[in-house]
Structure formats: C-alpha cells, structure tokens
Amino acid sequence: MQTAAAAQSERRSEIGSALMAIAAGGLAAGALDLTQAGILFGWRIPLVIAGGLLGPRAIHGGAGTYLLGVLLHFVIALSAAAIYFAASRRLSFLLEHPLVCGLFFGAAVEEVMNLIVLPLSALHARGPYELHDLIQGLLVHMIVVGLPISYSIRRLAK
Secondary structure: OOOHHHHHHHHHHHHHHHHHHHHHHHHHHHHHHHHHHHHHHOOOHHHHHHHHHHOHHHHHOOHHHHHHHHHHHHHHHHHHHHHHHHHHHHOOHHHHOHHHHHHHHHHHHHHHHHHHHHHHOOOOOOOOOOHHHHHHHHHHHHHHHHHHHHHHHHHHOO
16 A cells, blocks of 8 residues: 555656646647747747737737737646646547647647637737648648647656
C-alpha cells in the first residue's frame, strides 16, 4: 500500500508532466504559428490579434497593443494544448496516433477560430471567403499547431 506522502509526490509528478507537456506544445505551436503569420501576413499581425479584444482601433496601436496581441496569441495556443491534453486523458487514441490526430486537431483549431472566435471578436471578422485561403489556413494550422501539440502531449505527458 502506498503512503500518503508517496501518493502526493506521484500526483505532483503527474501535474508537473502535464504542465510541461501543455507548455511545450502550446509554446511551440504559438511560436511557429506567429512566425508563419508574420511571414505570410506581415509582422503587424499581433495588432490584429489584439483587435479581436480591443476592436479595429487596435490595428493602429503601439507597443503595448502589440505585446497584448502576442500574449493573447500564446494564451490561445496554450489553451489549445490544454484542451488536447484533457481530451487525451479520456481518448487514448490521441496519444497512440499523434500524426493523424494532430493534423485533425490543427484543422479543428483553424475552424473554431474562423467560425466561432473571429465572428464573436470585436473585429467581427468572417472568412476566409476564397478557397485558396481556406486550404492555406487548414494546412498551416494542421502542421504548425496540431502536430507540435499532439507530439508534445504524447512525449511529455504521463
């Protein structure tokens, strides 16, 4: 029988590995996604992200608004990693098949952003409207968001 101290130590270890997995996946996905967005759409993209909270005037904001956009971006990426981690506790196939599940998860993140988050944001953005933009968004998020999260959770979470 396990002592209370040993059980508590094991629980702390599990929590630590969960936080490490979520942090690694979320930070990797956030950094990769922000980098690709900067390359594809320009380095003012954090101002647009902040605009989702502050409204259209944020696009003309300064350093504080820019940092808010970066922070919001990483909060979203870390939240996505936490969701994947929580789901993987009940759905073991998420850990067993990180390639396929990561690709689908990245696509799901893209669709949630386009169909729910952006329309409800202060920018009231809707789209993408062109097939090229839809395909590009799906492919990019499948690779730079879904895969880092799924592999980090598989590798680091106990």
